[in-house]
Amino acid sequence: MGPASVLPWPGMPNAILCITGSELTRGETRDANGPFLATRLSELGVRVDEVALVPDDPALLAAAVRRAVERAEVVVLSGGLGPTADDHTVRVLAEVFGRGIHRHPEAEARMRARALARGYTDETIPANFYKQAEVIEGAEALLNPVGLAPGMVIPTARGLLAVLPGVPREMQPMFRDLVVPAIRKRLALEPPRILRAKVLGMGESWCEARVQRLGIDFARAEYGISAKPGELVVKFIAHRREDHGYLDEVRRLLEGEFGQDIHVLPEGLTDASGAPLDVEHSAIVHALLLASGITLSTAESCTGGMISKCLTDHAGSSAYFLGSVVAYHDAVKERLLGVPRELLERHGAVSAEVCEAMARGARRAFGSRLALAATGIAGPGGATAEKPVGLVYIGLAAEGPGGEEAAVDRSLFVGAREMVRHAATVRALDLLRRRLAPR
């Protein structure tokens, strides 16, 4: 976790998020809105003080909204705007703010048009249908570009309350296009500058200790670190305009310290939802492979196809990816990859020798310029006295000036089966990255 505390700079506004839906508090559905909004707000320079998941219960929702509006400048409420008996948001807001409810004329007109287009008539439209067009008096209505129910922005004593649909693909563009400008205007906020970088091949406490030694002023650049299997993401946010340039110095310090172990992510690039560009390691390597014009294949054992799956997650991967052999048995390593039997007998499937042979065999089988191989012990079974769970060899074979060259990397990952496979996959992708983007 980051340094001593998030030092809120003077005047930093705060937010509370209320995400409503009983399917969330029963654990049936994982909430996607909280993380999305928390990230976007943090990057706006708003400190999130709480993300509350609340059931479809008017009393609990009203109490949560009242509490939030007292405690925070920005309150975002998502969910409960649908047509069913479980959707209480508009009535709760009418009660909390002491306002009347009316149908928004434009929302109502769009809904009526959609129903008529589907073959309904004014007589057959269900009784509760127009509930979704309801807003409270005094709210600015936010038209919903994807769904039916409008959102709202309601000024509060401390700032504002934004009300949005619960469905992520409706909520996200409305937040990005309609709520963010309202927040910026109401709070006179400047957009921050954000520097993000991945750190590869080391554990979190080691990375943390090295970052802390660089003499970075965390009051000027708010620091956070998060970990996924096999990788870390460090993030620095300069909230004040006068500190934006300081991030160039921070970048220089990081790159000087970490060298090839760090990969700085592009700034300011966002996807369709307004989120920063995907940080999946496979996305980074995908871009490098596309640019390289090189072809690639994989030979996998313990990763079971995960390296292949991660690369092909990305549209356009067929430009470089030829395919994979998942050789889950020694006989298959022999037959499909040409690994010599006596190598398997002498060293075992989990060895640098067999790993190299697998990589060279994939190059032969697919005719690719590069080939990755992975063999290891994902666990929980399979360990021996000399070879523990988490031992993974990653091999890279490449066409070189003097013929084919190969190198094998040995790792020892600590964790359960899924973590070992995932970390091995990231390690394999990262060896490609280091080869394709040298410094």
Add this chain to the structure above:
Amino acid sequence: MGPASVLPWPGMPNAILCITGSELTRGETRDANGPFLATRLSELGVRVDEVALVPDDPALLAAAVRRAVERAEVVVLSGGLGPTADDHTVRVLAEVFGRGIHRHPEAEARMRARALARGYTDETIPANFYKQAEVIEGAEALLNPVGLAPGMVIPTARGLLAVLPGVPREMQPMFRDLVVPAIRKRLALEPPRILRAKVLGMGESWCEARVQRLGIDFARAEYGISAKPGELVVKFIAHRREDHGYLDEVRRLLEGEFGQDIHVLPEGLTDASGAPLDVEHSAIVHALLLASGITLSTAESCTGGMISKCLTDHAGSSAYFLGSVVAYHDAVKERLLGVPRELLERHGAVSAEVCEAMARGARRAFGSRLALAATGIAGPGGATAEKPVGLVYIGLAAEGPGGEEAAVDRSLFVGAREMVRHAATVRALDLLRRRLAPR
């Protein structure tokens, strides 16, 4: 979403969850503890009134804990038990409950032993190391079987407060083994009976309409439905002992209605975390394959190794899984799977004919009794006038009495690239299920 509302039965206890960590409220990390705890508590018969994500801020955390303890019988607090300056939980609890802090002797001894084993000495152990052994007076300490920091159970006026580490693989077994019995005891709770089933091959609103028509009494069996790509999970919870037997009637109605489209999950079986047995479709098929004694290989194109990856997620899959060829180019389909070139030229790679040839080719290459093949258009590119994004053929080739037999299934999935690949993978696994577990 389920029927009109969760009708809390008289005496149903409630819970509030406080999950702490600034990486959560900044949106850097997605919370896994809230959904896990919400599901487990709901299945215990405890109604979750709120899931609150709170930053690493002592004042905010203290306020959240105070508020939760006033409002709920069960409060679970996770996170903030580590050694860094950001970890405030023990101090906050000491303040909220007005208690002293001391190091738990057994936790301290285990930590010291671990440090010495890593080459530290009493002189070189960092100053903050033993912070993780701290607990407050009057708490029952819960030893951590995986990590270092103990948890706590603290009786409150209304019930209890359970304090757990934030790391899921530490928190989950502690919750299952130590906190659940404490909750049952303190609240005199009867465990509910839970019926879960997967519904395959149809959309949510269609399944919902069919369930609603069966005349099930939802006041006796609380109903929920959740959707993942290509599959649905329906859940019925009988909270009251006198309703436990009613779930047999519910099961009879569901199986009568859905036939092979439904797969009832085993009751009462939990995994290492205390969660009901994994509902990943690959887990169901893994068990069927293990029991069948049959060997399997896959030939994948659009799924890119995902089918192979999902099967090998499961320890012991090497008992039946021989391997996979990911053939991402036509030339690879020809060379490694023996798909005739003129078939590719006449019908294209995304066709029933090529799909069947891929499946047969995998059987030949691996010598397996069964082989699955998948070819399709994951998108967003690749569609033609006749072949839209989401078109996927799944083939199954098998050794039969009269020689090799093959069948091809055609699906049209609606969604983005990841959803199409995921739903295609589930469909492929489900065709195996239907073959191996006929009714």
